[in-house]
Amino acid sequence: MPHATDDIIRAMQSPSSEDQKAIQIAYEFAKVAHGEEKRKSGEPYIIHPTAIAVTLAKLGMDRETIIAGILHDTVEDTPVTIEEIEEKFGATVRFLVEGVTKLSKLKYRGVERHVESLRRLLVATANDIRVIIIKLADRLHNMETITFVEPIEKRMRIALETKEVYVPIAERLGIGLIKSQLEDLAFKTLEPERYKKIHQFLEERGETEKEALDRALNDLRKALAEAGIRNFRTESRVKNVHSFATKLIRKGNDPDKVYDIFAIRIIVPTLEDCYRSFGVIHNIWRPIPGRIKDYIASPKPNGYRTLHTTIITPHKLIIEIQIRSEEMQQESKFGVMAHFIYKNKSQGSEPGKDSKIGWVGRFVPSLMKMTRAEKSLTQTSAPTPRWLTDLNTAAEEFEGEEAFKDALREDFFARRMFVFTPKGDVIDLPIGATPIDFAYAVHTNLVDLMSGAKVNGKMVGLDTELHKGDIVEIQTKKIGTPNKKWLDYTKTASARRYIRATLKKKENKS
Secondary structure (H helix, E strand, O other): OOOOOHHHHHHOOOOOHHHHHHHHHHHHHHHHHHOOOEOOOOOEOOHHHHHHHHHHHHOOOOHHHHHHHHHOOHHHHOOOOHHHHHHHHOHHHHHHHHHHHHHHOOOOOOOHHHHHHHHHHHHHHHOOHHHHHHHHHHHHHHHHOHHHOOOHHHHHHHHHHHHHHHHHHHHHOOOHHHHHHHHHHHHHHHOHHHHHHHHHHHHHHHHHOHHHHHHHHHHHHHHHHHOOOOOOEEEEEEOOHHHHHHHHHHOOOOHHHOOOOEEEEEEEOOHHHHHHHHHHHHHHOEEOOOOOEEOOOOOOOOOOOOEEEEEEOOOOOEEEEEEEEHHHHHHHHHHHHHHHHHHHHHHOOOOOOOOOOOOOOOOHHHHHHHHHHHHHHHOOOOOOOHHHHHHHHHHHHOOOHHHHHHHHHHHHHHHEEEEEOOOOOEEEEEOOOOHHHHHHHHOHHHHHHEEEEEEOOEEEOOOOOOOOOOEEEEEEOOOOOOOHHHHHOOOOHHHHHHHHHHHHHHHHHO
16 A cells, blocks of 8 residues: 655655655654644645655755655644654754744745845745755745635735745756746736736647647757767757746747747757757757857856757747756756755765755855856846855855855854844844934835834834844834934945935035
8 A cells, every 4th residue: 555655755866765764754743743734725734744845855855854844834833842853853854844944934025125135034044955945845835725825815925925035046046946836836826817828828839839849859869869979868848937928028028039939958968968969959950040058158147057059940940959968957957956966876875965955054166156146136236235245255265165154154144134124024234233224224214204213122222233133113203304423323334325415405405
């Protein structure tokens, strides 16, 4: 008789008998803990942690992470204590479950200006990248079952949070496997009619061009084999709904200008095979000018590496062709975890042994990929933030992994803090910031009308230094203007600039 954990085991990378036994024990423990608890769909609650564990297994995560995924809600939703988790499953599982529990308490209120602060808070609070991965898997299953969430306002809030917070995090970590699914699920919830229309268009287009795409695939496989390229495999796909919708807007809503509706992916054994395949493709088909991209020589900010070219077949079908090695394929799907998955497979080591990835842990190159992604996202709209400059500087100045980790802990995380409004919105400030800096970060009008401040329910002076986790409430009056003395109390240049500009305007009027 099949066991309820069979789907998890099948999704794992060559699980050992110890892995299987430990996961079955964790499953039975969670099932008993959740008891008769039901999801909003009416299904037994245990279905949710099981689905999360399957996703984590597909991502190649280690045994402790999969077990933490199974147990992630037990401390918050059942009588189980964190001490029981540690006693039965060890300190690592306790640490991961505790981290996910902390993240679940962070509030999102759809305030656009605070979205980036919330993303950073998620990362800083997690301390270990595996906590973020569990949270992404948790969010994926919640989005897959979001139609059962009532009222609709709550459903929309969860979908918006997914789009604005979790999709960018998955993208920065390079986890394409989760990122594209979250994008489509959020889009389907937030814009159901537009999603339905585009989904239908892509399905119909896929059916219309299926024969031509199959013919192109056969021609390609034959050409590669004749060129002596061995052990390759191919995949074909129709562009996902959200990605197509986004590109359609950029192309003036003209679908004929979207050249990557159809794509063929070639996965080859080696880097040399990538470039050899590139030549074979251009020998049999005509490439579209300006559509050749070498992301192997110049990877994307999140570490994505693949050769791209777009061709026109004799049957007038436009296809984007992507060429990558097996290692690049792992990176594209699994992001920062791919290094360990690929290493374990290629070296034949026990899966999971090398996959215990600390957030400031042992895979420094992946961390730096994320920081470059952060930089690319900020450089078009605003100067590079101080916290990011500090992080990049730390990476350049310190040699060796441990030195970099120490610098990261003592410099980057130490120089920023997260405080909260009374409603739970996250405000990102430098260490040493005061209520004046807080007021400016919330809204400039708050600086004009500020008369005092409460921190954690107690009145404080405006020169009081705030601390991580403080809840700050600004007292206001009907009419007001900043005080010149406040310039001595502010720590942020933007707040000082605003106060000076406001005082200068007042002088000019008098």
